[in-house]
Structure formats: structure tokens, C-alpha cells
Amino acid sequence: MKRIGSSRLQHLGSAIFTEVAEWRREAEARGLDIIDLGIGSPDRPPSQRVMDTLAAAVRNPTHYGYPSSEGSLAFRSAVARWYEYRFSVQLDPQREITTLMGSQDGLAHLAMAVADPGDVAIVPDPGYPIYSASLTLAGVKPYLLPLREENGFLPRLEQIPAETAAAARFILLNYPSNPLAAVADLDFFERLVEYARTHELLIVHDVAYSEMAFDGFRPRSVLEVPGAKQIAVEFHSLSKSFNMAGCRIAFMVGNEEAVGALRTLKSNIDYGVFSAVQEAGIVALEDQMAGSGWEVASVYERRRDLVVDGLRSFGWEVRKPKATMFIWAPIPPGWTSRQISREMLLSAGVVVIPGDAFGEQGEGYVRIALVQEEDRLKEAVSRIGRFLCENSQRSQ
CATH class of the missing domain: 3.40.640.10 (Type I PLP-dependent aspartate aminotransferase-like (Major domain))
Incomplete structure (x- = not known):
């Protein structure tokens, strides 16, 4: 039988997303509670x-x-x-x-x-x-x-x-x-x-x-x-x-x-x-x-402040974006985007997306999606903070 599958498929999407899914399965197999800040899917219903x-x-x-x-x-x-x-x-x-x-x-x-x-x-x-x-x-x-x-x-x-x-x-x-x-x-x-x-x-x-x-x-x-x-x-x-x-x-x-x-x-x-x-x-x-009061910006602004201020308190200097549901965070020294994303998931149970999933220029960053309620985001920040402290030698 001739080969099935177009050669185009090899150039679609990013292998990194498949890798992240595999890391998640590995973390779940270890019994970790996963906080998914990976895919930018809204976590609330419409009005x-x-x-x-x-x-x-x-x-x-x-x-x-x-x-x-x-x-x-x-x-x-x-x-x-x-x-x-x-x-x-x-x-x-x-x-x-x-x-x-x-x-x-x-x-x-x-x-x-x-x-x-x-x-x-x-x-x-x-x-x-x-x-x-x-x-x-x-x-x-x-x-x-x-x-x-x-x-x-x-x-x-x-x-x-x-x-x-x-x-x-x-x-x-x-x-x-x-x-x-x-x-x-x-x-x-x-x-x-x-x-x-x-x-x-x-x-x-x-x-x-x-x-x-x-x-x-x-x-x-x-x-x-x-x-x-x-x-x-x-x-x-x-x-x-x-x-x-x-x-x-x-x-x-x-x-x-x-x-x-x-x-x-x-x-x-x-x-x-x-x-x-x-x-x-x-x-x-x-x-x-009609100005019905329905808007999502205030929800994500509070989430942004919670996550950025929390990460900064642990020494991770992250800028406050003016828009979107994402934080584009430069990674600490001593890591690649993929390494820190994998280790953060397997150690802390927090999913983020390595920046090189979005192109070569994304290396050196991770994307954090603000798609959890505030109590889960606080927990995610706390876990990331512990992860950073435990791995502080790597950044020195």
C-alpha cells in the first residue's frame, strides 16, 4: 500500500503541543493535580x-x-x-x-x-x-x-x-x-x-x-x-x-x-x-x-495583576500586559523554554506553553494563559514560586 498522509502534515502545527500533552499525561500518572494555564480557552460561559x-x-x-x-x-x-x-x-x-x-x-x-x-x-x-x-x-x-x-x-x-x-x-x-x-x-x-x-x-x-x-x-x-x-x-x-x-x-x-x-x-x-x-x-x-455591563476585560485584568504580582514576589520579573488573556514571560537564566515548561509541569503540576511553539523568536519565553479562577491562579503562582526556589541554583 502506498504511503498515507500528505507531506503537508509534517509542517502543520507544532510538535511542542504534542509534547506538552505527553508531559501532562506523565504528570497525571504521578498523581499530580494539574492546573492548566496552557491553551487560551475561556473558562467561563457567555452571559x-x-x-x-x-x-x-x-x-x-x-x-x-x-x-x-x-x-x-x-x-x-x-x-x-x-x-x-x-x-x-x-x-x-x-x-x-x-x-x-x-x-x-x-x-x-x-x-x-x-x-x-x-x-x-x-x-x-x-x-x-x-x-x-x-x-x-x-x-x-x-x-x-x-x-x-x-x-x-x-x-x-x-x-x-x-x-x-x-x-x-x-x-x-x-x-x-x-x-x-x-x-x-x-x-x-x-x-x-x-x-x-x-x-x-x-x-x-x-x-x-x-x-x-x-x-x-x-x-x-x-x-x-x-x-x-x-x-x-x-x-x-x-x-x-x-x-x-x-x-x-x-x-x-x-x-x-x-x-x-x-x-x-x-x-x-x-x-x-x-x-x-x-x-x-x-x-x-x-x-x-447597549452597555449592559457584560464584559470580560475586568476579569482578566484582576487575574493578570494576581499572577504578575505573585510571580514578581518570587523574583520572576514579568511585564504587565495591556491586553489579552496571556502573559508572555521571559524565562530565568539556565533554562530553555521547553526545559522549564516540562520541569514546571512534572514538578509543580502547572501547564504553560514553551515560547518556541510559536516560532523561533519565541525561544526564551513561556506563554501563561489566565484561564482559571483566582483561587486556582493563586495556587499556580504558589507552586511556581516553590519551583523557582527549589531550582534557584540553576539560574545562578
Whole structure:
């Protein structure tokens, strides 16, 4: 029998995630109580009104036919109203918005829709793994754009080789960022738009964490820059901001040609998001616009303070991020990212993700997800503190 399995599979995802799962099984076999701060999955449900809407919509017999692959006009219209409310950006729900089964769905398929095999795309390093994996699926060549702490984890656009910029079809960035918890201001987006216009690049911006910001910081949309809608698209998700990760609903907005291309591709792949979930998504967006008090940022801000202050008390100097559900922590001397992540899990029972899971530039860091209630986070910090004390000789 001939070999089964595409060679693409060898380049998808990260072997480190598989390793972390193996470490966890090893720790569980030792009888350890595991506190999982690895995967960024919200640990709370959506609002009661969202759940009630979903429950009622599930009982509607008209929702059991195939939904439109582009999403209902009602949901896309709600997205348009929300974008105007949140960013003062006007969008045409007919031509400039498409609904997705989670932002990863759209990110995984966009390169196939807007680029050809052999084309080049500029993606961040470190970056969310689907960014590079999507290029593998599409046969597109990645240019890995290094994001370094000394630059605030913002790219040095002027250092991208001229031949790369000329060959690239799009540049993909993510602020507020997973895994870096870095942020960008409007001045950066203005420079990005100017750069992209000069080099005829499509900007792809993943802004899934825009509603999870702290200390009064308000993340911006690249589409706020005048003229950006002509050359940019943006992905947003209800997974993080509204605790709807299991519902699988998101959207891409912006440049109508790119929106149309992704719609065309997906119309040949799937039939879209369950109509009941779209109704719940409308309520989630409308409740925020109505100022119903439903928001997750304050929850994660308290968790951030608890973890960062706790780690600092044990001598682990970690910066306080302005957004996201993650802490991107530089590891103490004497370790690699993978070593400290493994030993912390096997000794302390705390799961974190080694930074090199997100790219070569991630070595020297670990990502900590704030996805447990405060009592469990306090316990995790205490365990990490004991681990650091027990291994203090290694850092000297």
C-alpha cells in the first residue's frame, strides 16, 4: 500500500503541543493535580441572555436547514453596527463582511483564497500557529517577520527586504497579540497602511482580543486609518470577548475583493454557522453596544495583576500586559523554554506553553494563559514560586 498522509502534515502545527500533552499525561500518572494555564480557552460561559437566546433559537425548527456560508444578513448587519459603535468604522454588510466558524476558520483558508502556490506572505514570528500553517496548506512561502521585545514586539517594517515586499501578496499581524500580549497604537497602523500601500500589499489584521484590554487602554482597528479599507481586512471573534469559544462564530471585514474571495472559497467547503448561534452572536454584540455591563476585560485584568504580582514576589520579573488573556514571560537564566515548561509541569503540576511553539523568536519565553479562577491562579503562582526556589541554583 502506498504511503498515507500528505507531506503537508509534517509542517502543520507544532510538535511542542504534542509534547506538552505527553508531559501532562506523565504528570497525571504521578498523581499530580494539574492546573492548566496552557491553551487560551475561556473558562467561563457567555452571559445568561446569550445562553437563553441560544437555547430558544435551538428550539426553532426553521433553523435546521443549511445556513448561508456568508452568514445571515441580520448577523452581518449587527457586526456593521458594532464596528461603527466600537471603532467608528462604517461597513457594508452585503459586501464587506463575511461570517466564519471561528476566526481560525477564516485564517486557515484566507491564503488559499487570495494567493497562489509559490506566492509569498509576511507573517509574524512569534505568531499564532495557524498563520504559518495556513500558508503550508495553500503552498504559499512564508517570510517570518521577527518581533522582538526591544521593539515592543512591533515589526521593523523598514527591515523587510525590498524583494520580499515586492513579491509578497499580504502581510499578517495581530494586535493585541497572541502569544505576545503586545499592543499597537493608531500611529503604528498609519505607518503599516502607508507601507502596505507603497508595496501593494493586502493587510490582514487579527484583532480577536480587542475587547480584552486593561488600565484604560483601548485597542484600535487598522480600518480606522483613512483609506485602509481599500487594502486591509480584519478578523474578529466572539470566542474570547464573549466567552463563546465553543459556539464557533467570528467574522472577517474590510476589503470587498478579499471578503468576496474568501466567501467564494468557503461556499465550496461548508454551509456556514448554525443559525441559532448567529442569533446568540447578535445578542452578544447588541448587549455590549447597549452597555449592559457584560464584559470580560475586568476579569482578566484582576487575574493578570494576581499572577504578575505573585510571580514578581518570587523574583520572576514579568511585564504587565495591556491586553489579552496571556502573559508572555521571559524565562530565568539556565533554562530553555521547553526545559522549564516540562520541569514546571512534572514538578509543580502547572501547564504553560514553551515560547518556541510559536516560532523561533519565541525561544526564551513561556506563554501563561489566565484561564482559571483566582483561587486556582493563586495556587499556580504558589507552586511556581516553590519551583523557582527549589531550582534557584540553576539560574545562578
